[in-house]
Amino acid sequence: MSLLKPHYRFNCILDISAEDIKKAGAKFVLLDTDNTLALHGSQEPIEGLYEWIAEMRKNGIEPIILSNNSRQRIEPFAKKLGMPYVYKSAKPLPKGFRLACKKLGAKPEETAVIGDQIFTDVLGGNIFGSKVFMTEPIGPETDPFIKFKRKIEKYFR
């Protein structure tokens, strides 16, 4: 069951410091979006996210969005934040992680993934060889399929 366990747990992405990422041995952060950077489907980033991204970059850590959501949802959001992005990433499969690494010029072992879901972010990150930072979902889930997954996830948390 270790593939379902994160390396680190935080309440919110804003609680993760550049130092935490560096200590984990990572130089690149792959960011889930829904319920990690914004409410599900929302184009409004959580308060403090711009500052968080700037702080990462100041410390030589490059962020990229890695989301299973659609192009229509992710592209405008990523552009607003000035970040590269991968949409429909098919987490937990490695293909989206690989594409993100290609865009960044990163190796798997130099990456950290930050996200709120066990069966996409945590499992995918572990399979790929990223350091996995799991956060609590920032808002209530509206998608019925994800709601169902959350119920199952409770047994693994």
Ligand SMILES: [Mg+2]
């Ligand atoms: Mg999420």
